[in-house]
Amino acid sequence: MKKNEIFKAEIIDTNNLGFGVCRINDKVVFVSGAVTGDIAEIKIIKTAPSYSVGIPVSFDVKSPMRCQVSCPVSSSCGGCAYSLINYTAELESKKRAVIYAMKKAGVYVDVADVLSTGRITGYRNKAQYPVACNANTGRIYAGFYAPKTHRVIEATRCMLQPEVFSDITEFILAFLNDKKVSAYSEETGKGTVRHIYLRRAEAEKQIMVCLVVNSNTFELAYELAEQLKFRFPEITSFMLNHNTTNTNVILGKNFTLISGKPYIEDILCGVKVRISPDGFYQVNREGAELLYNTGIKAASLKKGDLVLDLYCGAGMISLAASKIVPEIKIIGVEIVESAVENARLNARANGVYDAEYYQGDASDLDSILACRKEKPACVIVDPPRKGCAASTLDYIVKTGTEKILYISCDPDTLARDMAILTGKGYAPSTSVIPVDMFPRTGHVETVVLMTRNI
Numbered sequence: 001m002k003k004n005e006i007f008k009a010e011i012i013d014t015n016n017l018g019f020g021v022c023r024i025n026d027k028v029v030f031v032s033g034a035v036t037g038d039i040a041e042i043k044i045i046k047t048a049p050s051y052s053v054g055i056p057v058s059f060d061v062k063s064p065m066r067c068q069v070s071c072p073v074s075s076s077c078g079g080c081a082y083s084l085i086n087y088t089a090e091l092e093s094k095k096r097a098v099i100y101a102m103k104k105a106g107v108y109v110d111v112a113d114v115l116s117t118g119r120i121t122g123y124r125n126k127a128q129y130p131v132a133c134n135a136n137t138g139r140i141y142a143g144f145y146a147p148k149t150h151r152v153i154e155a156t157r158c159m160l161q162p163e164v165f166s167d168i169t170e171f172i173l174a175f176l177n178d179k180k181v182s183a184y185s186e187e188t189g190k191g192t193v194r195h196i197y198l199r200r201a202e203a204e205k206q207i208m209v210c211l212v213v214n215s216n217t218f219e220l221a222y223e224l225a226e227q228l229k230f231r232f233p234e235i236t237s238f239m240l241n242h243n244t245t246n247t248n249v250i251l252g253k254n255f256t257l258i259s260g261k262p263y264i265e266d267i268l269c270g271v272k273v274r275i276s277p278d279g280f281y282q283v284n285r286e287g288a289e290l291l292y293n294t295g296i297k298a299a300s301l302k303k304g305d306l307v308l309d310l311y312c313g314a315g316m317i318s319l320a321a322s323k324i325v326p327e328i329k330i331i332g333v334e335i336v337e338s339a340v341e342n343a344r345l346n347a348r349a350n351g352v353y354d355a356e357y358y359q360g361d362a363s364d365l366d367s368i369l370a371c372r373k374e375k376p377a378c379v380i381v382d383p384p385r386k387g388c389a390a391s392t393l394d395y396i397v398k399t400g401t402e403k404i405l406y407i408s409c410d411p412d413t414l415a416r417d418m419a420i421l422t423g424k425g426y427a428p429s430t431s432v433i434p435v436d437m438f439p440r441t442g443h444v445e446t447v448v449l450m451t452r453n454i
Contacts, residue, residue: 001025001052003044008060011038014093016442018081019053029054033075035085036093037063065089073155078147080160081442087120091436094444098411098434105415107422109448112431115294117286120439124161125266126283128250129169129196131176133183140176140183142169142196150186150248160440165198168209168232172196175224184214189246192218197241197250199275200234201266202285208237208264210277212250216242225259236260239277251278269293269320272349279342280313287437291407291445292320295380298430298449299405301325305377308399309333310362310392315343315355317380317407322352330355331376333362362392378403387413390420397424404450414446426450 001007001024011020011034020034022042029052031042039061046053067086069075074083082090091114099111117123129142132152143155156166156173176193184191195212209228211221218240225238237260243252255262255277263276269289275281282288301307301321305328309318312332322328330347332355334340340359347355362383379401381388387410388396396404404426408414411434418428429451437445 001027001044001047003047005044006057007042007044007054009040009042011036011040011063013096014082014085014089016081016094016097016444018078018084018442024052027052031056033084035063035065036089037061037065071157071159073144073153076146076153077144077155079144079158080440082440087116087439090440091116094434094436098432098444098446101411101415102418102432104412105419107415107418107428109418109428110431112433114434114436114444115290116436116439117290119286121159122162123284123286123439124158125200125202125281125285127158127161127165127169127196127198129156129198131173131183131193131195133185133191140173140181140193142173162200164207164232164234165200168198168207168228168235169196171228171231172209172211172224175220175227179220181220186246186248190214194243195250197277199264199277199281201264201275203267204265205234206236206264206266207232207234208239208275208277209235210239210241210255212241212243212252214244216244221256221258229259237262237264237277241277268316270323271316271319271346273314273316273346274342274349276338276342278338280336280339282316282437284437287435287445288316291435291437291447292317293324294433294435295405295407295447295449296321296324298433298447299378299380299403301328301378303327305329306331306374308376308379308401310365310379310381310388310396311383312343312357312380313339313382315346315357317382318355319343319346319350319352321380322355323350327354332357333360333365335359335361362389365392365395375400377401378405380405380407382407383413385410385413387417393417393420393424397421397426400452402452406448406450408446409443411444411446414448418448418450421450425453427453 009022013021019030040056042054065085141154156169182191184194197210199208238258240256242254309332318330343357430449432448435445
């Protein structure tokens, strides 16, 4: 197989990056712009030892799974990997991805159909728009990074975000252009505005606006905050974030409150939650409720159970459990200091007093739990994409817990960790349940309960 050669092939799957997958001469080929069920003439544009990449030149048959693409920048943004296929086909593809991850790791477990709220547009409660300057007109604009680059594609509208985010962003851009405020350039390190950062508390109808600036002051912020509040009454917090370092990290360490409160408040699974600008909060509130309630139901907790909540963030999973099963005891561990403080505030705000939260690495728990004589009835883990550290899994086993509720954002690392826990005496007692927290994108969450073999 050589570059620029053309072959006819049937696309047999769509992967989580949005590429159609086929086999040509016993070699896997990833085809941009093709989906499961297409039969196409495919031009090879890249070859590697184990795979090739192609593009469709023409279609003999177009898949019945195809759907109308409504986003004008979907082909250049790359955020919606499944924009070319209907939602039913997307859910089927995500289930196949989870099944494949389990088989690859040697984990023999049933995989359930993907759960979904059915809401596939406007679900994101967080947006980060990089700001750039049009070299021809001198006007600044905002949008999204092209895949694997820091080139900003101009677009304020996104089908995954609420329309009000686009309206606010366009209002801010008009103000900045009118005042002739400059955009930050990564190449020169000069310019003022770096990002427009928005968060929304959907249940409480509150919005936070955070302008990321390459300076320690920005006097126009007060005028902008006043105009925004008049135009958008939902805005209850306006903040500046100061990022003066030459980095592609979005947020700096320091914030300045310009108007309103330094946080917004929402309700998730019946739990009042305070959201700080740099705090973690699930970007799909309804999807998070589906995920957490599914996991809590599987865990079958009882009154008086001690729950060890690792990678706990702001404590949302265990606090949600306490709403369903009152009087459980909670110990939460999280490495991010601000998240730990938010967890403590959230516990007090919700009248949960038998909850302790500690800052620390989940792989170093001996000092945190040394004074506890009882073993946890259930350990909840919701790790980052890289999964649990081996030392964390060892410690969980050492606690002697009967139940491990594992929530994962990456099926591959979940499967790896399940294989490790299986070798240490645990077995899945539920199906692996995928939950579609991020419709149209290539991501899928999963939850499974593992119990100790006696």
